Amino acid sequence: MMVINIDKNICTGCRECAKVCPADAIFGEQGQPQTIDTDKCVMCGQCVQKCKSYVSIVSHGTEAYAKVREERNLPKTVEEPLFAAYNVCHLDEVKKALADPNLVTMVQAAPAVRVALAEDFGYPLGSLTDGKMAAALKAVGFDYVYDTNFSADLTIMEEGTELITRVTKGGTLPMFTSCCPGWVTFMERNYPEIKDHLSSCKSPQQMLGTVFKTYGAQINNIDPAKIYSVSVMPCTCKQFECNREEMKDSGFRDVDVVITTRELAYLIKDMGIDFNALPDDAKFDSPLGDYTGAGTIFGVTGGVMEAAIRTGYELITGEPIPNVDVTAVRSTEGFRTAKMQVGDLELRVGVVTGVKNVVPVIEAMKAGKLDLHFIEVMCCPEGCVSGGGEPKLLEDTDRAEAYAARRAATFTHDANLPLRKSHENPSIKKIYEDFLEKPNGHVPHHLLHTEYCKGKNNWKKAHK
Numbered sequence: 001m002m003v004i005n006i007d008k009n010i011c012t013g014c015r016e017c018a019k020v021c022p023a024d025a026i027f028g029e030q031g032q033p034q035t036i037d038t039d040k041c042v043m044c045g046q047c048v049q050k051c052k053s054y055v056s057i058v059s060h061g062t063e064a065y066a067k068v069r070e071e072r073n074l075p076k077t078v079e080e081p082l083f084a085a086y087n088v089c090h091l092d093e094v095k096k097a098l099a100d101p102n103l104v105t106m107v108q109a110a111p112a113v114r115v116a117l118a119e120d121f122g123y124p125l126g127s128l129t130d131g132k133m134a135a136a137l138k139a140v141g142f143d144y145v146y147d148t149n150f151s152a153d154l155t156i157m158e159e160g161t162e163l164i165t166r167v168t169k170g171g172t173l174p175m176f177t178s179c180c181p182g183w184v185t186f187m188e189r190n191y192p193e194i195k196d197h198l199s200s201c202k203s204p205q206q207m208l209g210t211v212f213k214t215y216g217a218q219i220n221n222i223d224p225a226k227i228y229s230v231s232v233m234p235c236t237c238k239q240f241e242c243n244r245e246e247m248k249d250s251g252f253r254d255v256d257v258v259i260t261t262r263e264l265a266y267l268i269k270d271m272g273i274d275f276n277a278l279p280d281d282a283k284f285d286s287p288l289g290d291y292t293g294a295g296t297i298f299g300v301t302g303g304v305m306e307a308a309i310r311t312g313y314e315l316i317t318g319e320p321i322p323n324v325d326v327t328a329v330r331s332t333e334g335f336r337t338a339k340m341q342v343g344d345l346e347l348r349v350g351v352v353t354g355v356k357n358v359v360p361v362i363e364a365m366k367a368g369k370l371d372l373h374f375i376e377v378m379c380c381p382e383g384c385v386s387g388g389g390e391p392k393l394l395e396d397t398d399r400a401e402a403y404a405a406r407r408a409a410t411f412t413h414d415a416n417l418p419l420r421k422s423h424e425n426p427s428i429k430k431i432y433e434d435f436l437e438k439p440n441g442h443v444p445h446h447l448l449h450t451e452y453c454k455g456k457n458n459w460k461k462a463h464k
Helices: 016-020 046-050 062-071 091-099 117-121 130-140 148-169 181-190 192-197 204-219 238-242 261-270 293-299 303-317 355-366 397-416 426-436 442-447 458-463
Strands: 004-006 085-087 104-109 227-233 257-260 335-342 345-353 374-378
Touching (some): 091 257, 091 261, 104 148, 104 204, 130 261, 148 293, 148 426, 181 355, 204 238, 227 238, 303 335, 303 374, 355 374
Parallel strands (some): 104 227, 345 374
Antiparallel strands (some): 004 085
């Protein structure tokens, strides 16, 4: 089953999806049902966000609507229009795991989820509801409610150390970030020859999935074979990522299943939970739910870069960064570069917004015309806050407002947190002291890093 599909019985051939596809993977005649080229699709879900062709109870009747809903395994409580472009839903698997007394369910939620989830419950665009989200996940019935922000901090320790090693001791430069599976898939399908430029780090989702079944099992005294790992993501490509055959370094699947922000809203409603009545100040479980501001800004373009600089500056110089707000890399442009002095090093970085904009960057690099140390790439228009799994924006006029509001809420959350640098997270310090030993050491390399482009058919296996 494809991660992203277009229902030919619903598609009217407006080709709006083809216009937003960053990989040029959608083809078909105007006015005719469209087709996805699986050899090109990076599963980002931008077509899902854009699609305007739909079936609804009002327009097509209860029977026609129920048939489509059943085909997509959606809860019966879902009554909103169902669009031609859609991602495969895995809520049945999650509900089955939650009901299984022999499983211990652990869930993580990405930083971009907390600034968008409430939109599906009537809240203003970009409402920050981290406490309500944590409360909702507990009300749903997960045994442990953790946070991808923790592993975003962990990613900075690993990726930042990897970058510093490449810069100071010699290594392939520029180094590209590897936390966006849409970008990684695009690179593997189109530019496998540059794989050595990609960080070897797994994404925060996969890192935390591995930690769940190793360190998490250890500290909670649980048999890792009984742990069922669920991720709530703004990204439709994350299910593809968790299915990759190599993502099992603990001896178990890092992540068992992924649901999107939209699907979490479906689940909350299906279980009859009153989102509005949930407490605003609920907390994630410790220690794998503890995070800093650096972890939360992973949800916006430039955020991974900024988080890395906040920590990297101190690792290189031994001194705190003069200004923790690294605004020079906050970008919604296609490609932005910046220079900054880090001790004796002039660090040169770039931020790519939208995977289409990475093509000229790669070509310039291959031509020897790009003199940078580190490049962040996010597949979606403004990073994870604009992911294909976020609440659907029915009006195009809402899009810019929603992205801006979600970005603003993300930076507000960062600014209001007591700790804003990944290396200051006490739970990150403790996991290294008690389990991982040191960043980029033997244990982290075995569990938290991977090798991309291991085989040209790898993506196809995960795509099924």
